[in-house]
Amino acid sequence: MITDETTAVQSGETGWTDATAGANVAHMKILVIEDDLEAAAYMTKAFREAGIVADHASDGESGLFMGSENTYDVMVVDRMLPRRDGLSVITELRKRGVDTPVLILSALGQVDDRVTGLRAGGDDYLPKPYAFSELLARVEVLGRRKGKPEQDMVYRVGDLELDRLSHEVKRAGKDVLLQPREFRLLEYLMKNAGQVVTRTMLLENVWDYHFDPQTNVIDVHVSRLRSKIEKDFDRPLLKTVRGAGYMIKDEG
Amino acid sequence: MPVKSRLGVLFKSTAVRLSALYILLFALCAAFLVFYVTGLSERILNNQTRESLKEEVQEIEKAYERGGVTQLLRTMERRARQPGANLYVIAGPNGEIVAGNVASVQPGVFDEEGWTGFPFRYERYDDSGGVKRHLATAHVFFLDNGFRVLVGRDLGEPSKLRLLVRQALMVALLIMGIGAVVIWFAIGRNALKRIDRVSAASQKITAGDLSQRLPVSGSGDEFDRLSSSLNGMLGRIEQLNEGLRQVSDNIAHDLKTPLTRLRNKASDALSAVDESAKHAALEAIIVESDQLIRTFNALLMISRVEAGSIAAELTDIDLSAIAADSAELYEPVVEEAGQQMVCDIAPGLSVRGNRELIGQAISNLIDNAIKYGAIKPEASKSEASDSEAAQSDGVVEPPPAITVRVARGASGVEISVSDQGPGVPADKRAEVVKRFVRLDKSRSKPGTGLGLSLVEAIMALHGGQLVLSDTRSGDEAAPGLTATMVFPGMKP
Numbered sequence: 001m002i003t004d005e006t007t008a009v010q011s012g013e014t015g016w017t018d019a020t021a022g023a024n025v026a027h028m029k030i031l032v033i034e035d036d037l038e039a040a041a042y043m044t045k046a047f048r049e050a051g052i053v054a055d056h057a058s059d060g061e062s063g064l065f066m067g068s069e070n071t072y073d074v075m076v077v078d079r080m081l082p083r084r085d086g087l088s089v090i091t092e093l094r095k096r097g098v099d100t101p102v103l104i105l106s107a108l109g110q111v112d113d114r115v116t117g118l119r120a121g122g123d124d125y126l127p128k129p130y131a132f133s134e135l136l137a138r139v140e141v142l143g144r145r146k147g148k149p150e151q152d153m154v155y156r157v158g159d160l161e162l163d164r165l166s167h168e169v170k171r172a173g174k175d176v177l178l179q180p181r182e183f184r185l186l187e188y189l190m191k192n193a194g195q196v197v198t199r200t201m202l203l204e205n206v207w208d209y210h211f212d213p214q215t216n217v218i219d220v221h222v223s224r225l226r227s228k229i230e231k232d233f234d235r236p237l238l239k240t241v242r243g244a245g246y247m248i249k250d251e252g
Numbered sequence: 253m254p255v256k257s258r259l260g261v262l263f264k265s266t267a268v269r270l271s272a273l274y275i276l277l278f279a280l281c282a283a284f285l286v287f288y289v290t291g292l293s294e295r296i297l298n299n300q301t302r303e304s305l306k307e308e309v310q311e312i313e314k315a316y317e318r319g320g321v322t323q324l325l326r327t328m329e330r331r332a333r334q335p336g337a338n339l340y341v342i343a344g345p346n347g348e349i350v351a352g353n354v355a356s357v358q359p360g361v362f363d364e365e366g367w368t369g370f371p372f373r374y375e376r377y378d379d380s381g382g383v384k385r386h387l388a389t390a391h392v393f394f395l396d397n398g399f400r401v402l403v404g405r406d407l408g409e410p411s412k413l414r415l416l417v418r419q420a421l422m423v424a425l426l427i428m429g430i431g432a433v434v435i436w437f438a439i440g441r442n443a444l445k446r447i448d449r450v451s452a453a454s455q456k457i458t459a460g461d462l463s464q465r466l467p468v469s470g471s472g473d474e475f476d477r478l479s480s481s482l483n484g485m486l487g488r489i490e491q492l493n494e495g496l497r498q499v500s501d502n503i504a505h506d507l508k509t510p511l512t513r514l515r516n517k518a519s520d521a522l523s524a525v526d527e528s529a530k531h532a533a534l535e536a537i538i539v540e541s542d543q544l545i546r547t548f549n550a551l552l553m554i555s556r557v558e559a560g561s562i563a564a565e566l567t568d569i570d571l572s573a574i575a576a577d578s579a580e581l582y583e584p585v586v587e588e589a590g591q592q593m594v595c596d597i598a599p600g601l602s603v604r605g606n607r608e609l610i611g612q613a614i615s616n617l618i619d620n621a622i623k624y625g626a627i628k629p630e631a632s633k634s635e636a637s638d639s640e641a642a643q644s645d646g647v648v649e650p651p652p653a654i655t656v657r658v659a660r661g662a663s664g665v666e667i668s669v670s671d672q673g674p675g676v677p678a679d680k681r682a683e684v685v686k687r688f689v690r691l692d693k694s695r696s697k698p699g700t701g702l703g704l705s706l707v708e709a710i711m712a713l714h715g716g717q718l719v720l721s722d723t724r725s726g727d728e729a730a731p732g733l734t735a736t737m738v739f740p741g742m743k744p
Binding site for chain 1: 535538542545546548549550577580581582584585588608609611612615619622
């Protein structure tokens, strides 16, 4: 259930191309290591539509070769691969000093797999089946993380300001009072300003929840936050991206 | 060859083979015993014979010393005349018989002094004047004039004893053999029949009739015990099979419905004329697919939790903190559903577990409470509110509460989620935990029907249990449901 339809971005042919509108993904180059050729073809095409150049390797060995010979912004690695399994590709890449962010895809898709995947050197984990919008949002966040260190003490989107030290939030100079969790929610959204953040990403990063909450818990939290930061202002900043998640962005 | 084949079948029966072996062993033991006893008694008899012979020899030697050959002959003659007498022979230096009560003796007996050492043949005159061949043992001694004296005893008696004992043995063996055959038939046929019944029943079971049970005679013997335990196993298998069948039926049903909806929405999207209708239909498809994925994930998770493959990652976790986080996460949704979140969380209670699984379990319980806690039982609603209104005029009824409680219980740390909805009748509680079972038959609320199944599987993995009870047992209209996850006591 998407609660706030009015702010949804509604142009383009597909949900996720909207998501990238204006996002800083230009020239992003990624490597997809996936043995399912059909899935890989779909993925590379969809990434290309979203403005991301995606190379493809269909087994662990060639993935390892391409990953260490070329420079990528993000790698998407399937866990179960022929010739060399996904986790060993990641550990080997890390051993060779390649620190490219890695997103692990897994059909096994359960809590313990996530833990072992991250321990092996992965940066994010997505169980199959997944929505492509989810994958895209995560890849974009990973790619940007590499480019820009998180050193800003104050995040700004339009006239909205968030001070990470004093925990103060101001819109057009006026104080906005937030609960601690609302502050962290806004902080995460603003850290990834201009990028789509999915509900699962919010659950994982703001609440440290790695499971299915069954209901639209996130939507309710976001709409509460939205009412606090937008109530007395004309210009909406926090948008709902249909079929994907949320994005904070100054359209002006 | 019906008889032969029947015998063949009989010998294939374990009971018959065992009793045959037993009888054979027994017969061997008996035979050994008999031979041993006869051998022993023969030796004793022989010894006695030798003793008495020795005495006689000494007496005869004394007689010879006293009165020479004459005295010797007289003594021997006197002795020989007694009934059942021994053998007395005097032979010349060349072994020819000079005197005695014996007609002839096997050659070579007189060659050496002392015991003959072996039974030898001889012929004696019997009362009718004829000659009979016998066996005897004897002591020989030489006189100083070269003559040899033999004193011996007929061995007829010991051989007779041996014959008697062996005859008795034969009779005993014969009786035993006949008895064995009779017992074979009795036991073997009985056992065969029972085993045949068991195999017939198990063949039916193999053919697919799981309701079949093995026959139990009621005697409580080994066969009965075996049949009973096999029946117990069959019962369990049937139960599991039934559960599996039900689950697959449910899966088929629960997936067919959303798949059909999915398909319908896809064709709506195809036939939609204007752009926004198409968009809406496509979005509905995504929502529908997400629900399907959610169902699959829940199923997958239940089976993985049940398989215990996650158990490796158990650590000490702060249950109070997880409960508080969950309550905080769900509070806005609870309020939106017209209820209120109440926390009664004792701080700092830890359990050994998997944080994510426990979080998932709490979240499933809160989600259930949100879905069902706000439902007012239709029939009694007006009645209840009338009486309440009569009691307290003007008081606004507070929204129903969802209470998250963490406390140290009798058997360990407990976390419970209570609602004030219609609850679950006591006789349905075992049912709702099963996969895909939803009491709301119309399925008007969204859900997979897997929530409580997963919670139960997670609790089983943690060695604890899920207990369902009434929130207010007195209130029949809306007793509410309290789902308690009871963790096993932590080691001190």
